[in-house]
Amino acid sequence: MPRTAFFVSDRTGITAEMLGHSLLTQFDDVNFRRIALPFIDTPEKAQEAAARIREQAAADQCRPIVFTTMVDESLRKITHVAEALTLDFFEIFISPLEQELGRESSHTVGRSHGISNFEEYKTRIDAVNFAISHDDGVMPRDLNEADIILIGVSRSAKTPTCLYLALQYGIKAANYPLTPEDFGAHTLPRLLLPYRTKLFGLTIDPDRLSQIREERKPGSRYAALDNCQFEVSEAEALMRHVGVPYLSSTTRSIEELATTIMHRTGLTRRTF
Amino acid sequence: MPRTAFFVSDRTGITAEMLGHSLLTQFDDVNFRRIALPFIDTPEKAQEAAARIREQAAADQCRPIVFTTMVDESLRKITHVAEALTLDFFEIFISPLEQELGRESSHTVGRSHGISNFEEYKTRIDAVNFAISHDDGVMPRDLNEADIILIGVSRSAKTPTCLYLALQYGIKAANYPLTPEDFGAHTLPRLLLPYRTKLFGLTIDPDRLSQIREERKPGSRYAALDNCQFEVSEAEALMRHVGVPYLSSTTRSIEELATTIMHRTGLTRRTF
Structure with a gap:
C-alpha cells in the first residue's frame, strides 16, 4: 500500500519537493504517492490544503507525510494537521x-526562487542562450566567451549537461561532438585547438550508447554496437592522448555530471 | 563582515545548497560567503572538509554555518566540528x-540525484531534445507530442522556461514566438490552431522587454520602447481574444514560471 507524501509551500514548492525527495529515496522499499500543493499563500488555500491532507489520511487509513516550507507562520499553523506527520523545514x-x-x-515568502536580482537573472538567461547557440558543434565567433566546452561522441549527454550548467549555475557551456571524422588524426579538431584548456570530455558505455542510439535511429550503422564501441574507444583514446579530462555519463545523472564537472574544473556558480 | 556558509555533501551537494540557500535568503541583511564542498565520500575527504571549516572559523573569528546532507553517519560525524553551527538535514x-x-x-549515499531509473532518465533527455528541436517556432511534425506550447513575444522567457520544464520535470514543451506578422488578424497563427488547448502564454512588461532587447540589438527597431509596447499589447489582446491563459515573466524567475504554469494547467512531473 502506498504512503502519501505532500509537498506544501507558499511559493513554488521546489525546495519542499527536493528536501522530501532526498529523504524519501532513503526508504526505497516504500511506495510513495507524491502530491504537490504549491502556492498556498492565503488562509483559504491553507485551509483547503489542510482539508486535502485530512481527506487523504482518511482514505489511506494512514498518516500522510507532509514536507513543508511555509514561511508565513499563520499559514504554516493552518497546514499543520494532527492527522499527518509534518516535517517543517x-x-x-x-x-x-x-x-x-x-x-x-525576514519571513519573506518565496524569496529563494524569486527574481530578486535582475543581473543574476540575465546571467542565467545569457548562459541558456549561449548553450543553445553553441550546441552540437555550432561554434560562432564568441566561443572564447565559453566557460567550458564539452566534447564527446553523439548521445553522450553533452547537451542536457550544458543546459543544466546554464540554467542552474549561469555557466556558459558549449558542446562539440566527436565524430568518426575526428578520429585517426590523434589530434583535436582544429576548431577546438585554441580552447584546449576549456575542454572537458563525456564518455559512455558502448552498450548503453547503442541502446540510446537504437531508439533514435533503429537498425542504423550509427546505432550498431560495433560502431559505438569503435567511436567510444577512439574518443577516449583521443581525449587521453591530448590530455582532456573526461567522465562517464553511463551511471551519472545530469545533476551529477554537472556538479562533478564543476568540482573537477574549479568552475563556480555565477548565480544562486 | 561576511559570514561563511558551507554546503557539505557526500554527493552533488545540490540538496544542501538549495536548502541552505532557502534559509539564508531569510536573512537578507547578512552578507554570506558561500563555499560548496561536494563529493565528501571518504574519511580523508571528511577530515579535509573539517579542517577547511576550522580554518575558516579561525580566519573569520566567527562560526561558519554548515549545511550538510551527509548520509553516511561515520563521515557525518567527522564533518561536525565544534567551531561551526552545523545544520544537518x-x-x-x-x-x-x-x-x-x-x-x-537505507543510508544510501546520494540516491536522490543518481541515475536510479533509466526510463526516467530517458524521459528527461527526450524532453530536453524535444524542447531544443521545437524552440522558437521550429515545429516539426511531432508537435502533437507536446505537453504544452508556450507562446509570446520574442524575449519573454519562453525558451528557458521550456528547458526548465524539460530538465526538471520531463515535460515536453515547445515554444512559438508571436511576431508582428501574427497581429491584426486577431486569430492564432494557422500552425497553432490544432493545438489550442496546449497553448500557454508568456508576457512581459514593455519597459523590461525593451531593456532586454536593447542589450541584444542596441538601437534597433526591435528593441525600441514603442515597438515593445505595441508587440506586448497586441500579443496580450490576441491571447485574451482567443482565450489562451498567460502569465507575466517580468517579476518571476524561471522556476516560478515553470511551476506556476504546471500548477495552472494541471501538468504533473514525469520525473523525480
Whole structure:
C-alpha cells in the first residue's frame, strides 16, 4: 500500500519537493504517492490544503507525510494537521539560524526562487542562450566567451549537461561532438585547438550508447554496437592522448555530471 | 563582515545548497560567503572538509554555518566540528521518518540525484531534445507530442522556461514566438490552431522587454520602447481574444514560471 507524501509551500514548492525527495529515496522499499500543493499563500488555500491532507489520511487509513516550507507562520499553523506527520523545514532551521546570526529572519515568502536580482537573472538567461547557440558543434565567433566546452561522441549527454550548467549555475557551456571524422588524426579538431584548456570530455558505455542510439535511429550503422564501441574507444583514446579530462555519463545523472564537472574544473556558480 | 556558509555533501551537494540557500535568503541583511564542498565520500575527504571549516572559523573569528546532507553517519560525524553551527538535514529528518514508516533508512549515499531509473532518465533527455528541436517556432511534425506550447513575444522567457520544464520535470514543451506578422488578424497563427488547448502564454512588461532587447540589438527597431509596447499589447489582446491563459515573466524567475504554469494547467512531473 502506498504512503502519501505532500509537498506544501507558499511559493513554488521546489525546495519542499527536493528536501522530501532526498529523504524519501532513503526508504526505497516504500511506495510513495507524491502530491504537490504549491502556492498556498492565503488562509483559504491553507485551509483547503489542510482539508486535502485530512481527506487523504482518511482514505489511506494512514498518516500522510507532509514536507513543508511555509514561511508565513499563520499559514504554516493552518497546514499543520494532527492527522499527518509534518516535517517543517523552516520551523526547525530558522530558529537556530536566528540565534546564530543574532537577528530575526525576514519571513519573506518565496524569496529563494524569486527574481530578486535582475543581473543574476540575465546571467542565467545569457548562459541558456549561449548553450543553445553553441550546441552540437555550432561554434560562432564568441566561443572564447565559453566557460567550458564539452566534447564527446553523439548521445553522450553533452547537451542536457550544458543546459543544466546554464540554467542552474549561469555557466556558459558549449558542446562539440566527436565524430568518426575526428578520429585517426590523434589530434583535436582544429576548431577546438585554441580552447584546449576549456575542454572537458563525456564518455559512455558502448552498450548503453547503442541502446540510446537504437531508439533514435533503429537498425542504423550509427546505432550498431560495433560502431559505438569503435567511436567510444577512439574518443577516449583521443581525449587521453591530448590530455582532456573526461567522465562517464553511463551511471551519472545530469545533476551529477554537472556538479562533478564543476568540482573537477574549479568552475563556480555565477548565480544562486 | 561576511559570514561563511558551507554546503557539505557526500554527493552533488545540490540538496544542501538549495536548502541552505532557502534559509539564508531569510536573512537578507547578512552578507554570506558561500563555499560548496561536494563529493565528501571518504574519511580523508571528511577530515579535509573539517579542517577547511576550522580554518575558516579561525580566519573569520566567527562560526561558519554548515549545511550538510551527509548520509553516511561515520563521515557525518567527522564533518561536525565544534567551531561551526552545523545544520544537518538528514540527521534531523531521517529519524522521525524512520519512526513513522516503521523501518530503517537505507543510508544510501546520494540516491536522490543518481541515475536510479533509466526510463526516467530517458524521459528527461527526450524532453530536453524535444524542447531544443521545437524552440522558437521550429515545429516539426511531432508537435502533437507536446505537453504544452508556450507562446509570446520574442524575449519573454519562453525558451528557458521550456528547458526548465524539460530538465526538471520531463515535460515536453515547445515554444512559438508571436511576431508582428501574427497581429491584426486577431486569430492564432494557422500552425497553432490544432493545438489550442496546449497553448500557454508568456508576457512581459514593455519597459523590461525593451531593456532586454536593447542589450541584444542596441538601437534597433526591435528593441525600441514603442515597438515593445505595441508587440506586448497586441500579443496580450490576441491571447485574451482567443482565450489562451498567460502569465507575466517580468517579476518571476524561471522556476516560478515553470511551476506556476504546471500548477495552472494541471501538468504533473514525469520525473523525480
